[in-house]
Amino acid sequence: MNNTQSTELIFELSRTGRRCHIPPQSDVPEVPLDNLLPAKYRAQNAPPLPEVAEIDLIRHFNNLSTRNMCIDTNFYPLGSCTMKYNPKRHERWSADPAFAGLHPLQDEETCQGMLEVLWEMQNFLKEISGLPAISLQPAAGAHGELTALYVAAAYFRDKGMTQRKKVLVPDSAHGTNPASAALAGFESVTVKGNAKGLVDLDDFRRKLDETTAVFMITNPNTLGLFEEQIQTITQEVHAAGGLVYLDGANMNAILGITRPGDFGADMQHYNVHKTFTGPHGGGGPGSGPITVRDFLAPYLPTPIVAKKDNKFFLDYNYPKSIGRVRSFFGNVGILFRGWAYIRTLGAKGLKEVSQHAVLNANYLLSRIKGVYDVPHGDRCMHEFVASCKTLRREKKISAMDVCKGLLDYGFHAPTVYFPLVVPEALMMEPTETESKETLDRFAEALIEIASQEATYLQHAPHTLPISRPDVVKADREPILRWTAKV
């Protein structure tokens, strides 16, 4: 950042009487205020709005707009979060008033176009996962997990299998998995990983029994590894009478290459905002549709978009449905962008997305391995987890120091200290949208940072307005609004 930029708030820039624009004297006769609004309803004092000149106002907001790290300006290798570039044409199309101007309570007859988009999206997602039934409603990945677990609970209740209370979750799973299991009323049981970073089959077999409802598995897992034993696992869960849930957050690695339905999953969620693009900074907006096997379809949330006599309609005819999990039809704006992405790329293009995502991750892995530890494997899927364990021991440089150092090079930091099973973790996901040149610049920055002095890095970033905030305090006691000094 340019050090001469003001860091003051717009309120602090305020000087009494300063204006952006002074309107000419009105030639319309003034009406007494009391005629418009009685005094008892009027504020006693004018609101403390900032008083600034136009140039200060413009500079203020322009400078603020460059403070935000975003995919349009910087490489964003945030593992697990899949921050891929969102093509601008999808933004344009989704903003078209013909779609954006629709009201969800409009008569079905008058929004056939949007219903067709949603219907096609349902079909695309069913085909990609290899599972024949779908709900577009969940608002994000974690919400998809929760919805699918509600569906599983309804299924077991309906079949009188109320003893199935356990949900098995590998220790490398995203924290939302055990949280969703607990919220849906199940007991979450952790399954250990083995030295290769995959599910430990012995521990899995010890914990799998007639009380198991669901095994939640992420494949590729959060270490960026394909669970090679997936078919053995799914067969054994089924033999024990349980269901397999596939956390589909990592679909970016396997589009058009393999399908969860084919390797034994009974339910899965998508993160449309990750796999099929959609701007997802700041925690949203997202979309987490779920696909399920036929025998689970009766329990899905409604409505589901259906087609009859060449007309699209909202089908509520699911008497065993768990009910709505979100208003209207889900996050239609993100579903629309996902649909545009799939339509643009087609089957061949989607497969290439995964091939390039995997190639890019492996290229980055091979460039930094040796300088950083990469504890699990020489090869990865679309992401991998490096570690600063040796750097920390030998040079006192932590994963956090490396992340802060990267900010001085203009890069967003990778995901840090996740997954928990890797100490000093740096989880990197370059995505298919980055060029070799960007990956080289990033690898070189990482290599250079590892050669820096710990005392220098411990104070990084050196070029940003804030260096090392107290992140716990900022999280627990956020100051989100300015208060006027009186």
Ligand SMILES: Cc1ncc(COP(=O)(O)O)c(C=O)c1O
């Ligand atoms: C493996 C995995 N599962 C689930 C989720 C939750 O998805 P969402 O953030 O859309 O709720 C994430 C999010 O990063 C994830 O990486």
